[in-house]
Amino acid sequence: MTSATDVLIVGAGAAGLGAAKALAAQGKSVRVLEAQNRIGGRAFTVTDKFGVPFDWGCAWLHAADRNPFFDDGIAQGVTLQHHDLNLDRLYFGARRATAIEMAKLFKADFELARILEHKTAKGDRLAELIEIGAVGAAAATYTGPMDFAQDTDEISVADLMAAADLDPNFLVREGFGSIVAHWAKDVAVELETPVRRLRWDGPGVVAETPRGEIKAKAAIVTVSMGVLAYGGLRFTPELPLPQEEAIHNLPMGLLTKIPLEIKGDRLGLKPFEDILIERHGHHDVYFLCFPFDCDLVVGFVGGDFAWELSAAGEAAAVDFALQSLTRSLGSDIEKRIGRTAMTDWGANPCTRGAYAAARPGFAGARKALMEPVGERIYFAGEALGGSLIQTCAGARLSGEAAALQVCRHLK
Ligand SMILES: Cc1cc2nc3c(=O)[nH]c(=O)nc-3n(C[C@H](O)[C@H](O)[C@H](O)COP(=O)(O)OP(=O)(O)OC[C@H]3O[C@@H](n4cnc5c(N)ncnc54)[C@H](O)[C@@H]3O)c2cc1C
Known part of the structure; x- marks a missing residue:
């Protein structure tokens, strides 16, 4: 297949944005497709509800000593408060x-x-x-x-x-979501472009969206486990059994x-x-x-x-x-x-929960999902965040790691 685009990224949360920035740094061409009308995903600071910034999703900069958003926040000049x-x-x-x-x-x-x-x-x-x-x-x-x-x-x-x-944990007066939005302002994202189906039945991948089909050599999928389990994004052919089972063994908590x-x-x-x-x-x-x-x-x-x-x-x-x-x-x-207000991430069809947790007896599911499918579909996101699973920093690091993995294959 001749495709102008190297990598297609599904989702513009911390993982998708981190992957996009890492791929751009390696000189790869990227298209980032996002279902909602904004970037950030679960990193989202609302400013028009309470007269002060309020984080609808992530609020604490966890593990600040190894959290890249902590340095970004400092560079952006935000007000940080240590909170134990x-x-x-x-x-x-x-x-x-x-x-x-x-x-x-x-x-x-x-x-x-x-x-x-x-x-x-x-x-x-x-x-x-x-x-x-x-x-x-x-x-x-x-x-x-x-x-x-x-x-x-x-x-x-x-x-x-x-x-x-x-530990150590910090809160941000201006909102964690605002740090993520500022950090990713240079990433071109195609908003309101939900990927309904990802085909990998030929060479490369083809994303089916309401705006038409988009082709690329490989894809990084960063949607939540909830979206995958509910069929918010489907695959043709179906995912192999290990990945399919891993998704169902990583249900979303709320x-x-x-x-x-x-x-x-x-x-x-x-x-x-x-x-x-x-x-x-x-x-x-x-x-x-x-x-x-x-x-x-x-x-x-x-x-x-x-x-x-x-x-x-x-x-x-x-x-x-x-x-x-x-x-x-x-x-x-x-x-x-x-x-x-109530932040209802459970009812949000673009998330379907807060973050994923392995069922007892199935902690190995995370590793199984890190295996690329057909050498062209890679998963990333908070569920694959290593020792920072469930966190926004973990999502970003997982997106960056998936980007480097794709680069090795695309060479
Ligand atoms: C209430 C709450 C509190 C939290 N508190 C903290 C905290 O204090 N500190 C912390 O570090 N973390 C916290 N988290 C977790 C943190 O927000 C997430 O781990 C992180 O933001 C997830 O990033 P992601 O890129 O993996 O996923 P997401 O941010 O969910 O990004 C995935 C993107 O994919 C998009 N998408 C979905 N379906 C499709 C589709 N079919 N096609 C195209 N796009 C699609 C979504 O709209 C979304 O933008 C919290 C989360 C919640 C919900």
Whole structure:
């Protein structure tokens, strides 16, 4: 096949944009096709909703000492705030945890980290490692739904072990999404061009889009595991079984933010305080309070409960977050509530969840998906982010790595 384009990239999130920049640096011709009307994917700062930048998706620059976006942020002159993510307060419904319970919580966290670090786990289901009881449940929630975006009985210990410790973490006043948008402003992207099908039945690849067919020698596919599992992008011929199975063994977890604008009194909370409200281990909610001293308290729910709230809708989610906060902090918050929202990445057909986590027993799925198909289809994205899986930096590094792999084949 004679194709003018070397590589076609499906998706303009951190992975696709990273791949495009790396390929351009190697002198390869690239076309980047994006379904939505903007770039960034899950890195998306919304500026017109709360009067301050608000990250609809990624917000923390994790592993800042090895996160390339950290240096980009500094070069762009953004305001960064170190945030250790340790819980400042824990509530069991209306009751605040005692100092002894807080100490037990940190001990439970430490113990879990120790088990993971020394790889002493026997089974591969996180729930089996966690001591049952109110404090144990709180520690489990923080590591499970609020971080891995899955309930602990859905988390593979081997998968969790493979992910790096994400310290140090930083928040960005201007928004993480704005760093990504600025970093990628030189990448030409064809917006509103969803790839419905990728054909690899002849030489090279052919992308079928509503704007016509686009040919290239190879493709880098960066859409989420959710999009692939739902058939948002299909293949002809079908993908080989190892890749097909890998996609289904890397289901999307869900993390949902419920930002609440609260005017006036700060409820006795300092900016950036972290609160967890434990509600029987299944309806827990974490709040990041007044970041950068703005009028926002950002609720987070994760795992099965996030999917439940996604089905219940935004009004129910906002009501839940508000009632939880009022019950624990006991004040007149409702009278002072301003704008509210729910980030529903589960319902977004271009994502279908927050990020992928391997099913217990299937941590090897990530490696299987790194194998190129027919020496011309390469997968990249947060699911293949190595020790930075699930993160925006991991997505970018995976896109850059896939680009170099393609270059080796195209020579
Ligand atoms: C609520 C939430 C909070 C998060 N918090 C953090 C955090 O604090 N720190 C952190 O580092 N990470 C965080 N993440 C994860 C981080 O946002 C992602 O890991 C990263 O942005 C994923 O990048 P990607 O390029 O792999 O995928 P995406 O950003 O999803 O990019 C894929 C692109 O493909 C497009 N697409 C989909 N289907 C098609 C198609 N058929 N044709 C063409 N294009 C298509 C999509 O529109 C999208 O733009 C969070 C994610 C969520 C949802």
